[in-house]
Amino acid sequence: MTILDHLIEQNRKWAARVKQADPEFFARLAQQQNPEYLWIGCSDSRVPANQIVDMLPGQIFVHRNIANVVVHTDLNCLSVIQYAVEVLRVKHIIVCGHYGCGGVQTALDNRDHGLIDNWLCNIRDVCRYHQAEIDALRDEREKLNRLCELNVIEQVSNVCHTTIVQAVWRTGRPLSVHGWVYSIEDGILKDLEVSVSGLEQIPGIFRIG
Ligand code: CO
Numbered sequence: 001m002t003i004l005d006h007l008i009e010q011n012r013k014w015a016a017r018v019k020q021a022d023p024e025f026f027a028r029l030a031q032q033q034n035p036e037y038l039w040i041g042c043s044d045s046r047v048p049a050n051q052i053v054d055m056l057p058g059q060i061f062v063h064r065n066i067a068n069v070v071v072h073t074d075l076n077c078l079s080v081i082q083y084a085v086e087v088l089r090v091k092h093i094i095v096c097g098h099y100g101c102g103g104v105q106t107a108l109d110n111r112d113h114g115l116i117d118n119w120l121c122n123i124r125d126v127c128r129y130h131q132a133e134i135d136a137l138r139d140e141r142e143k144l145n146r147l148c149e150l151n152v153i154e155q156v157s158n159v160c161h162t163t164i165v166q167a168v169w170r171t172g173r174p175l176s177v178h179g180w181v182y183s184i185e186d187g188i189l190k191d192l193e194v195s196v197s198g199l200e201q202i203p204g205i206f207r208i209g
Helices: 005-021 025-031 075-087 102-107 116-129 131-136 140-161 163-171
Strands: 037-042 060-065 092-098 176-182 189-191
Touching (some): 005 025, 037 075, 060 075, 075 092, 075 163, 092 140, 102 116, 102 140, 116 131, 131 140, 140 176
Parallel strands (some): 037 060, 092 176
16 A cells, blocks of 8 residues: 555546547557647646647647746757657647746746746746836736747747757648647637748748758
8 A cells, every 4th residue: 555546546447437438449559659749838737738638648749847948958848849740740739838827927036946947047038038018018917927928939939940840841741830828717728829830930040951
């Protein structure tokens, strides 16, 4: 008996339920995964990729970190993107942020939070790029939620600027990058309508090759 036995117990029940509904489900998934989507989202426990879009295991490839940041030199995130587009050949990459994001909120204050402040510098950069727009908003909640949206938009750009995504576009294979934001308050996703699906949509300075 361990303190986490209830999780193992829940797992057994879940697996039995899934198998009852579809006896071949696990056998089929064990052969291969064939997801069409890569999800890059926040680690927040209230924003679980599969559940939000009502998808089963096998349908969505997922990378999550604090405040859904895509850093040009983050080998972890870049490796996920490379595997997703080159091996799994996903057709869509979705960067999904959420309103009220604790990571974005933390970036907005000037207190010392330890090591994580280095990670949150990426969010502070987003704030700096859009300082005038953020400053013009009166309400703190409005500032936070707009910054959550702007952060998604910046991370969509960062995905598009990777050599990995550009290499796919040069082959002519369809690949789109999308920016969404999720509301924890009502469970609804909003498309920020910043989708990018080709080299001609990114600034010349970022085009490689
Ligand atoms: Co968050």
